[in-house]
Amino acid sequence: MILRKKIASLLLVSVLCLGMAANADASEISETEKKAEELENQKKAAEGEKASLENQLNGILTEMDETKAKIEAKEIEVREKEEELVQAKIDENDQYESMKKRIKYMYENGNSQFIEILCESKSIGEFLNNAEYITTISQYDRNMLTEFQQIVEAVAEQEEMLKTEYAELETLQDSLIAKQEELNQLVEGKEEELKQISADLGATQERLAQLKEAAAAAARKQEELARLAKAQAEAQANAGSGGGAGAAVVSGNGMFTHPCPGYSRISSEFGWREAPIAGAGNNHKGMDLAAPTGTPIYAAAAGTVTTARYSSSAGNWVVINHGNGLQTYYMHASALYVSEGQSVSKGQNIAAVGSTGQSTGPHLHFQVMLNGTPVNPRNYL
Numbered sequence: 001m002i003l004r005k006k007i008a009s010l011l012l013v014s015v016l017c018l019g020m021a022a023n024a025d026a027s028e029i030s031e032t033e034k035k036a037e038e039l040e041n042q043k044k045a046a047e048g049e050k051a052s053l054e055n056q057l058n059g060i061l062t063e064m065d066e067t068k069a070k071i072e073a074k075e076i077e078v079r080e081k082e083e084e085l086v087q088a089k090i091d092e093n094d095q096y097e098s099m100k101k102r103i104k105y106m107y108e109n110g111n112s113q114f115i116e117i118l119c120e121s122k123s124i125g126e127f128l129n130n131a132e133y134i135t136t137i138s139q140y141d142r143n144m145l146t147e148f149q150q151i152v153e154a155v156a157e158q159e160e161m162l163k164t165e166y167a168e169l170e171t172l173q174d175s176l177i178a179k180q181e182e183l184n185q186l187v188e189g190k191e192e193e194l195k196q197i198s199a200d201l202g203a204t205q206e207r208l209a210q211l212k213e214a215a216a217a218a219a220r221k222q223e224e225l226a227r228l229a230k231a232q233a234e235a236q237a238n239a240g241s242g243g244g245a246g247a248a249v250v251s252g253n254g255m256f257t258h259p260c261p262g263y264s265r266i267s268s269e270f271g272w273r274e275a276p277i278a279g280a281g282n283n284h285k286g287m288d289l290a291a292p293t294g295t296p297i298y299a300a301a302a303g304t305v306t307t308a309r310y311s312s313s314a315g316n317w318v319v320i321n322h323g324n325g326l327q328t329y330y331m332h333a334s335a336l337y338v339s340e341g342q343s344v345s346k347g348q349n350i351a352a353v354g355s356t357g358q359s360t361g362p363h364l365h366f367q368v369m370l371n372g373t374p375v376n377p378r379n380y381l
């Protein structure tokens with residue numbers, strides 16, 4: 001009874017342990033899920049930033065196009081102003097030349113000093129300065145020449161201004177190009193970041209899938225264990241209350257299924273041993289499996305029940321004939337669920353563990369006979 005409780009609590013502990021492992025897995029799953037979510041958010045943010053940078057870049061490109069058009073227009077203006085200046089200088093010079101002719105005509109017989117001043121002047125400005133002293137020069141000519149000179153100055157000033165504007169536009173274009181390069185680098189950096197995030201996300205999702213698969217496998221195992229524990233508890237309850245046989249259980253892949261699965265502790269091996277009751281040693285013909293009273297005993301293989309009765313030494317015992325000279329013996333049972341002449345299938349619940357007959361405690365004596373000679377059961381399990 002104590003042993004049964006001990007085993008039941010051991011089973012409970014193992015179910016609990018599995019549950020704790022499942023909890024640990026569950027917390028790692030939720031952590032990994034959280035990480036994947038964070039990475040998704042990071043990815044979205046980076047994509048948003050990249051789109052915004054590309055928008056800025058498009059804005060810069062538009063501005064560059066506009067500036068380029070302005071530069072081209074300014075170039076035309078500068079060229080036109082240059083032509084205007086050339087013409088203004090021609091006009092000024094024409095006026096100067098015709099003025100000189102008129103003055104020469106007016107004074108060809110008069111003041112030779114004045115003619116000298118006129119001819120030695122190296123520029124119109126110098127001439128006008130020298131002519132300050134010459135009151136005889138016609139007011140009309142003076143006015144005309146000054147006017148033309150002012151036009152030349154104004155046009156030159158305008159040309160200078162246009163060239164300044166042109167230079168400003170070029171500076172603006174240069175700064176736009178620099179900004180474009182900077183934005184291109186930022187977009188590239190963002191793309192690199194996105195690549196890294198995507199790789200991390202992929203790895204995290206893969207890990208998550210693995211964890212979920214492991215958790216599912218653990219859950220399946222736990223379910224299986226719980227099912228086994230329940231079946232065993234039911235079988236024990238049935239055996240304890242003197243009820244009928246439990247469900248069939250086949251385990252392992254040996255020729256024989258284990259007659260008491262889960263109870264692999266051998267209290268006595270096959271072969272020579274000191275007899276527990278008699279003083280002298282004897283040859284043990286089977287193996288003793290320690291198990292609580294009521295533990296289900298399963299048929300090692302399909303066959304016909306040839307013995308199912310009580311004897312003073314074997315207690316309640318069963319013999320199954322499997323054909324080909326092979327028989328199995330099950331001894332000391334507390335209950336028998338089969339009768340002589342009955343066919344049984346492999347793993348069928350044929351009896352329950354007990355301590356009937358010559359026995360020092362609840363156990364199953366399992367014996368295999370080949371052509372009437374006991375052989376080691378281990379060779380068949």
Ligand SMILES: [Zn+2]
Pocket residue numbers: 268284286287288364365366
């Ligand atoms: Zn024995």
